[in-house]
Amino acid sequence: MIRLTHIAIALTVLLGLCAVVSGLERFPPPEFEGGYLMPPGPTTPHPRQDIYEYIDVGVLLAALSLASYLVLKVRKRRAIFVLMVLCLIYFGFWRKGCVCPIGAIQNVVLSIFDRTYAIPITVLAFFLLPLAFTLFFGRTFCAAVCPLGAIQDLILLRPVSVPGWLAAGLRVFAYLYLGLAVLFAATGSAFLICRYDPFVSFFRLSGSLNILIIGICFLLVGLFVGRPYCRFVCPYGVILRQFSRLSKWRVAITPDDCIACRLCEDSCPFGAIKKPTTEWPVTEYAKGKKRLAFLIILLPVLMVLCGWAGARLKNVTSRMHATVRLAEHIYLEETGEVAPPGTLGTDIINASTAFRATGRTVQDLYDEASRIRDRFALGGWLLGGFMGLVIGFKLAAVSVWRKRTDYEADRAGCLACGRCFKYCPAERLRRNNAKEAISVK
């Protein structure tokens, strides 16, 4: 009997929960006779003051300036290393990794596509400052300021060299990651980069288990492969690579003449030192020329093909948007393929309950979902086109032969860490000469 009443009560509660969402204020506040004083309302502790956000921007600016100075003028690995550790402590462990320039990509994209979202000026500064510095001084942000790079740089134990073709292939993933992050941010679905930030759990010393496992995997790989996230995943790195190609000043292994002694050849754990190359062999030249022409013709075909595939994937990609997920579930409920809310207890059921409580019509939801899906179709075309362009350019780059007489740092891939400086005998000579010149004075 007791059990029956319990079931009855539980059912009533359940029904009540389905119908009522936010409370109706059913009972009037009592009029107390005993002189009871009502306690004050809930406390409202303030979030972090804005002034600290501006201080963060100041620290970023100072760190970038110092990093550029250390990399290009002082040219000492140890100084760069110290700054890197300090930045890891400040931006990583003290600021808990948020907001970072990598994630700020999404805030920028969201504020472009969503007019209701006003991007905080500090987040905008976090996005733009490293880009501007890279355009002038190369990737000094990666070298000493980025906490994600720093944590990987610290644990690099025994670097193995990744073959060039494999590195270039893996790097395609970074472009795809950037494209997807932009797509999901533009459609207001998710902040992909933040969701799968592998190191943020270490900075916060808490987080979800899945992300922690991904982070540990990255660190384990990072023991042997230099900065795997930076080189093959980082979507901000993709932008920085292109800017670094054009940078006004850049890292030179030595400012003096390269003597091609090969000593620096294996010094770079990131495979960013380019060896001298001979003239293009005559037999290869004609072949390469033909191949390049073919690839250039292939480029638009590749773009359209990838774009078509991207658009076809709209049903998959659009599931990242909560509204589309909900609409798909409601459709299944309406057609009777899954049980209605109240019988199961997952998040989507909660979402379904919440939706039913709003009183919106199902058709209205379907319309919105299909509008969102159309946006994903367009986004899929653009993303696919972008990926086709990237793959096409990567293929074309294989068919281009650059003549080089010196060992030099790859403009795009060089992370400006300064490891190669001490390997260069010409650099040592230069430094000794400078020291002697000072002591003579």
Next chain:
Amino acid sequence: MVENNENVTRRRFLRNGFYGGCLTGLGGLAGFLAGRSSADDMVWQIDPQICIACGNCATHCVLAESAVKCVQVYGICGYCDYCPGFHQPAARALDTGAENELCPTGAIKRRFIEEPYYEYSLEESLCNGCGKCVKGCAAFGNGSLFLQVRHDRCLNCNECSIAAACPSGAFKRVPAEKPYMLKDAAQAPDPEGGDHA
């Protein structure tokens, strides 16, 4: 030799062109976005009118102890003897016995004021943000208990993990100068309301 020189010039010309393009592009983007930006930071908050108290706040926050806690607005509370936010739906007795309490951590304190009124106050350090009390209070009470992001605890992640898991879309970005969405005590229920429980 001459040919080689020309090659360098052409490449340099292209590079300078791209460089200028990037600079202007970056400047243009900065200007465009600066016009749209706000000097104020954005923080996360729960809209209590939309929240369905599903319980995700307790489990999805990146902090081990969620930044979301329950708050009580006394001006809305009915001070009921049977509080659906405090007591189990099938409570055997309306007292503070642990078996009758709804809150899994015992964060709600029940204090007798005068017949038949009881004050329900929250001990924030015990609350884990599960929203069980919120659900009960919303279903059968006045809705004076509701969840809020506590900004002394919130890390303000760029993407809030709870917001990503929120089934009703109650999580919103709000300006940091107005960081709470509290139910207003001024909108207290009219005296001709329902019976006391």
